[in-house]
Amino acid sequence: MALSQGARPLRVYKETTQLLRLGILTKEPPWYQVVASVPPSTVLIRTTPVEFDTPPQGDVKAVSRKVKKSKKFFRPRYIQYPEDDLRKTFFADHPWELARPRILVEDSGNDGLNYDWSRLQQPGKALDGESVIQRQMWLMENEKLSKSAAYDVARKEFYRLRMRSDIERRIAAEEARSVGAFFGKSHLQVGLELEEKALLAWKVKAQEAVARRQQRIEAMANPGSIDTDVGDEDATTDTPGLTGAPETPTSPTEPSNAQGT
Known part of the structure; x- marks a missing residue:
């Protein structure tokens, strides 16, 4: 019978007695009379050992002295072979x-x-x-x-x-x-290949990190170069006269060369 959390061992005997009295159980379990004569303890933890060295009755200080429990009581003994x-x-x-x-x-x-x-x-x-x-x-x-x-x-x-x-x-x-046996790659060869792959991946990441760092250094050294270039590009795209040769406006009254010919 499985005991639930917090259940006492003596409760098993009481519940079994009640089941026998109601007739649910027709036969006593083999442990029933034993538990009835020797009831189980309700404390399931280990008790402290008995102190054999009792102080004399006349020594008041020894009697009033508190017995300290050893910290290594539950620690197993160290075994050396x-x-x-x-x-x-x-x-x-x-x-x-x-x-x-x-x-x-x-x-x-x-x-x-x-x-x-x-x-x-x-x-x-x-x-x-x-x-x-x-x-x-x-x-x-x-x-x-x-x-x-x-x-x-x-x-x-x-x-x-x-x-x-x-x-x-x-x-x-x-x-x-x-005689033609093939064993494949050894552990050293596999380890070297994995090491080379890791080094190549690290090299690519290092190059990318160096490129980003160089860009930051150049941006900090010339902070206005980027804005100036961007402004020049905007000006050339927005102003038609700066994109190439100046355009000559044609009058609506003057026919073009193509129309004259």
Whole structure:
């Protein structure tokens, strides 16, 4: 039964009793007698712990002193594992390892204990930073190496295996291309093309901004040139005598040359 906001747990028992009395419910629920003997609490928040260190009765100051509640009462306890410091050191030196895709699904949360960390590379597990950390822990516990010495050994093995995998990947790609495979553009080529497009768009906007700025500078340097030019253009268009040669008026009584001939 879903409780509405503000409903009390004891109200469920009362409503069930009323339904049984009216005959709507013919059988008691399995929890009915239990709730009747042990009624639920109406306060649903966590109570403060009991103070065991009670002050003596004769100490008036201690009795009148108010007990302050701890601010960290509802804060979970901080848990520190030995691998946390090793992870912090490794990923601080190799930040790009965090960009590699990883499988976060685990069966029990302790899948690292099912591998033999006497060697770094494990069957069925991708080589990543966690492999280096577990290998370093194994060297510290079994080989009795220091933290820095075990880190150097595990790190060198990690570099060697990574270089080997990169060489194998390049060889496989060259063999595939030799038989006609086509892989398309690489991530670097796609990134360079996008960068060039962004630079060209920025160049066009910069040229437009420079042109507008130059126009403003010229307008501020010669504020009357624009008005003068506009006034001259209006005068030439409105006055017919200024557009070309002066026109000679013809008298209505004098016939033109075309009519005389």
